[in-house]
């Protein structure tokens with residue numbers, strides 16, 4: 231279980247997130263929506279321990295973000311908004327590079343399988359020659375090498391073809407359903423959000439997304 | 454550490470050729486430059502023919518002194534061959550130590566001890582012959598003195614007999630002692646003069662030190678190429694923090710580069726007959742100083758081409774400042790502090806580069822701690 235209780239974030243005097251509270255259960259996919267600049271990335275960064283909240287507390291299972299940052303980090307798979315891979319390497323070299331530095335060991339066949347699971351089948355291909363969708367898949371695969379329990383994905387499907395988008399979505403669904411992972415991810419694609427998410431967190435003042443999703447019959451929490 | 458090495462190997466495999474090129478550059482460039490300089494120097498020596506007709510110690514000693522003269526290269530040959538080569542201008546001039554040299558010296562005869570040949574193109578004939586005459590005069594003078602001493606001792610202390618040979622030997626002993634004193638004196642004066650009067654214009658380790666600055670700086674471009682903003686978030690979720698990754702890789706580069714430094718010691722011994730005199734600590738502290746400096750400098754740059762330009766400029770600057778390329782002794786004598794400021798000075802004068810290393814490690818530590826804090830404050 232991930233518990234977020236009364237979380238706030240200010241940059242200087244400017245409040246970005248205010249009194250956010252919600253919980254995520256094992257196997258649940260949570261969508262995070264809001265207009266640009268609403269604070270989606272900031273919230274994901276805080277949940278990923280990359281930034282600290284101004285107020286409030288967060289806990290994952292028995293671990294609290296205050297005290298157990300190091301241990302919590304081992305449980306987190308964070309997929310950055312900007313693609314974070316070595317573009318001079320092949321898919322294989324990228325996977326092996328990050329496996330060597332990862333918290334959990336995986337052999338080559340396991341790494342290859344991880345890529346195949348999300349239909350990334352260009353094992354020996356240099357990243358330079360991959361399509362945008364393939365790069366996004368690799369960006370995701372690298373974040374999952376250490377089998378994290380909590381997946382935080384910042385716009386994992388932005389700007390890629392529909393087929394790759396579907397494949398990533400299906401992969402996330404399987405991860406939640408079979409592996410009982412907790413998944414929080416942001417997207418501007420409301421059809422995708424509607425298909426994938428069990429619940430939606432809507433942040434920001436603009437009621438546009440909230441109304442849209444309510445009309446789709448989604449369970450929406452807004453802050 | 455093994456795992457970091459494995460990630461490093463993935464990078465290195467992608468750039469085997471530039472990597473090897475820059476690792477080997479200091480060694481190969483120094484060997485080529487020194488050998489080229491030696492070749493030019495050998496070419497600029499005047500070829501002189503020498504014919505030794507007589508097989509006595511006196512004649513051999515004279516031949517040996519002629520051979521030791523700087524700036525001439527002696528070809529021992531026959532009189533016929535010497536004349537032929539002189540005609541073909543392969544020799545500048547030729548000198549024949551005639552049969553009967555020792556006899557004539559003993560008799561005090563100063564005529565026709567040495568015959569000389571020259572051609573119309575001999576430009577070094579006069580100085581070389583003057584020099585040979587001075588050697589011969591040394592011999593005849595010594596002989597004459599021996600005769601005088603013998604005569605004196607015969608006259609005044611007939612019971613204490615000095616033979617001509619004894620006086621000559623004694624005289625040579627005295628000369629040798631004096632020369633010894635003379636050599637010790639020049640040795641103390643100009644720190645490094647080769648035994649065989651071989652004047653080297655280029656200093657092997659000085660050149661190496663300068664080439665190493667360049668190659669180290671250029672090899673540390675990995676810091677800029679791998680310092681990518683987009684990759685920073687990844688390091689939060691792996692076993693190594695971003696800075697630890699950089700520190701460990703700097704360590705790996707240090708090991709690699711130090712191995713090549715040791716290879717330089719061996720190569721210079723093999724190819725340049727450089728003695729195994731390099732102190733391992735001097736070499737190691739110099740290496741650590743270079744790497745710490747290169748790492749910190751690379752951290753200041755985002756643009757790799759700007760960094761390359763700065764690397765070349767810095768190398769040129771330090772090369773000139775150190776006097777390793779152009780001697781600037783006058784300058785360092787006038788401004789003593791230049792020696793302390795110059796990071797190459799310690800290495801070039803065989804001391805540990807401790808001062809600069811300490812300064813750089815301090816800045817390195819500041820960087821390490823400062824980053825740690827800004828991470829935590831997020």
Ligand SMILES: Nc1ncnc2c1ncn2[C@@H]1O[C@H](COP(=O)(O)OP(=O)(O)O)[C@@H](O)[C@H]1O
Pocket residue numbers: 241246264265266267268269270271272273
């Ligand atoms: N480090 C920071 N310092 C100051 N302001 C920031 C910082 N990071 C983000 N912001 C501001 O916080 C707001 C939310 O940003 P972000 O979380 O990236 O929004 P979103 O991902 O929803 O588009 C923006 O107005 C942005 O300018």
Ligand SMILES: [Mg+2]
Pocket residue numbers: 270271272311384
């Ligand atoms: Mg964002």
